[in-house]
Amino acid sequence: MSNAIARNSMKPLTIAYRDFAKEEFDELMATNENFETEESRKVIESQLTLVATFGLEDPLREGVQEAYMKLFQANANVRILSGDHRDAAVAAAVSVGILQSLDQDEGVVNSEDLQAALDELLIEVDETEREGENRGKTWAFRNKESEKAFRTGLKRNVVVVYRATPRVKTMFAAAIRMSGSPCGVTGESLNDARALSEGTVGFAMG
Numbered sequence: 001m002s003n004a005i006a007r008n009s010m011k012p013l014t015i016a017y018r019d020f021a022k023e024e025f026d027e028l029m030a031t032n033e034n035f036e037t038e039e040s041r042k043v044i045e046s047q048l049t050l051v052a053t054f055g056l057e058d059p060l061r062e063g064v065q066e067a068y069m070k071l072f073q074a075n076a077n078v079r080i081l082s083g084d085h086r087d088a089a090v091a092a093a094v095s096v097g098i099l100q101s102l103d104q105d106e107g108v109v110n111s112e113d114l115q116a117a118l119d120e121l122l123i124e125v126d127e128t129e130r131e132g133e134n135r136g137k138t139w140a141f142r143n144k145e146s147e148k149a150f151r152t153g154l155k156r157n158v159v160v161v162y163r164a165t166p167r168v169k170t171m172f173a174a175a176i177r178m179s180g181s182p183c184g185v186t187g188e189s190l191n192d193a194r195a196l197s198e199g200t201v202g203f204a205m206g
Helices: 002-006 022-030 064-073 086-096 111-121 144-152 166-178 190-198
Strands: 010-017 049-057 108-110 122-126 137-141 160-162 184-187 201-204
Touching: 002 010, 002 049, 002 086, 010 086, 064 086, 086 108, 086 160, 108 111, 111 122, 111 144, 111 160, 111 166, 122 166, 137 144, 137 166, 166 184, 166 190, 184 190, 190 201
Parallel strands: 108 160, 184 201
Antiparallel strands: 010 049, 122 137
């Protein structure tokens, strides 16, 4: 049901619950990475009581398709990093013109897979004292080989990222910038603030 909803460019939302005693919940959180990954959340996302599943329409902003075409004609590469369900993120990309088909797999990446790949290539550094930057904590390539691997791999091949976390958005933006390409980042929530700061220019959208 969720896939059918998402393929119609709606966000699938399911409401379900499970009762825990506070002590039991706190212990589960402490022993399962604070529920920060999909795998660690499985322990509390099983044996739930379903209330409802429904679709939330989230239409594209006016002018998005025209803006994309201008960027395309200027040879700018546009990437989508979305927190949405895979099919919802792909449907948005198709409606803009970034992808050609709802069934396209090429260029579509899960956030956890991209995170694992970036962790192999990047290391966290402090640019607080760097003249002209002052980004504070950021990321840099581990070595020249890592930068080359990013340029020839992820930079070219990643088009749509679904279930994207704030961390993976930030690291991906930093990697693009550090690879020598101007990088514009858009965001519309507080969670996007760090990613905006990693771009050559950041566009906060309300």
